[in-house]
Amino acid sequence: MPTSNEIYEKVREILVDALGADESECTMDATLMGDLGAESIDFLDIVFRLEKAFNVKIPRGELFPDNFAAADPTLTKDGSLTPAGIAELRKRLPHADVDKFAKDPKVENIQDLFTVGMIVKFMETKLAAGT
């Protein structure tokens, strides 16, 4: 089982390759889309690279949910997530910092949940569970 720092280093290497990001930009707090310039298609690339680098299977939607807000109309109201939406987000993304997001739960802010740290935490949980 690699240490947290070893996982971070591998994730950082993946993001440098997939996004053409600079190593120094890939801090734990950096957001994939806002700070590192990722586009939606890069998420698929990242998932492929994580699977290869860590030799794991990552089912669809487990790391990055598909169309979260559009899937169910009760999850959003007036461009923000409802309490039910936030609860669903916690369930779907236990590896993300939903507390921070909940302070301003606009749909457009969902993408800020996708940080380098989120991927590291996801991989830690995944590797610890041995799946």
Added chain:
Amino acid sequence: MRWFWIDRFVEFESGSHATAVKNVTLAEEHLHDHIPGFPVMPGSLILEGMAQAGGILLGEKSGFSEIVILAKVPQVTFHSWACPGDTLTYAVKLRDVRPEGGVVECTAHVGERLVAEAEILFNHLDKSKAAGSAALDQKNFVFSMGLLGVLEVGRAGDGAPASP
């Protein structure tokens, strides 16, 4: 002109790898426009040829039931060029496949000489999003203008390889 950037498959192992060839000829307009006075096959079209070969390899794995689109070229390097009279050989290998798409590793050679190598990421288009758009039908979208017919090139009417 038709958007065919491979002439024929010479090897096709379903779900694994394939090899296609593209013969470069002086009759092709783009050779004259690309670098005037120095007719070479544009690198972008070599990449397109590798993507067509790789896209068909990926699409064939699911019996062409998925809508395959070229999503991203994470890595491409051009080492050399191809001139009229050269045969470009595109070797494509399916590295990873998952429900959302696949990754193909490709090389382009002229004889033993490496011309280009690339990694290409394809996405399976979400059919729910594509619903209602006739333009996104597999038959007339990704493998448009009968590109899949390239699988039949060099075959006789009964499907057997046509011998010279």
